[in-house]
Amino acid sequence: MHKWAGIAAAAALALGAAGQAVAAQPSEKQVRELFEVMHMDRMFGQMNTQMVTVMGQAVPCVPASYWQGFIDASGSRQLLDQMVPIYQRHFTAQDVAGLLKFYRSPLGQKVITQMPVTMAEGMKVGQAWGRERGQAMIRQLQQKGTLDANGQCPASPAAAKPAVPVPGSGH
Structure with a gap:
């Protein structure tokens, strides 16, 4: 009986170790390749264009040209640098390989x-x-x-009453 329990424990450890090997974290190079295939730099450019429109409406006194460079080449690199570890935390190397395959396909x-x-x-x-x-x-x-x-909370009866003076406050 104990022999089978030991074998089961060893098998569980082996499967756990194999599971960890399958769930390897993608390399920085692999994630950056995914960003390239996904045209993330182009997406940032589109985000910048949308932001220019939004900011132009929100702050009309500031010329649109000011916002044009919000996500410039340097900003794009900084943003991608910060996104690499996020992808590494949420996707395995196998996931990224699958995403690369998908995004290289016509449908992707x-x-x-x-x-x-x-x-x-x-x-x-x-x-x-x-x-x-x-x-x-x-x-x-x-x-x-x-x-x-007017879409406001009506004044409560308690709010309409004058405040009761607090003893010793001078009121």
Whole structure:
């Protein structure tokens, strides 16, 4: 009986060690190759363009040209340097090899080119949906009396009462 328990424990250790070998962390080189295949530098450029639009609307007194270089070549390198360890923590070497294979395929290349467009369209839909949903919920709260006509919390009776002077405070 003890012999079988020892064999089972040894097998479990062997399987655990094999599992660790399979789940090896990807190398920095492998992750950077993935970034290259995914055209991350191009994605950063697209992010920068979107940010220029957003910042131009948020801070109209600042010329758009100021924001153009937010993610320049140096910023792109810095950002990628910080992303390498994140990919190493969340993906195994086998995962990255699979991603490389996928992103090198015609479908993977289509995903790379179409994802920014689909995400931008999805964001617009999500913003419109969120705005409509929020307005509907506010109307519902107004109908229940939880919010006033201006969408604010009505003054509570306790807030309308004058403050009671605290003894010794001089009031």
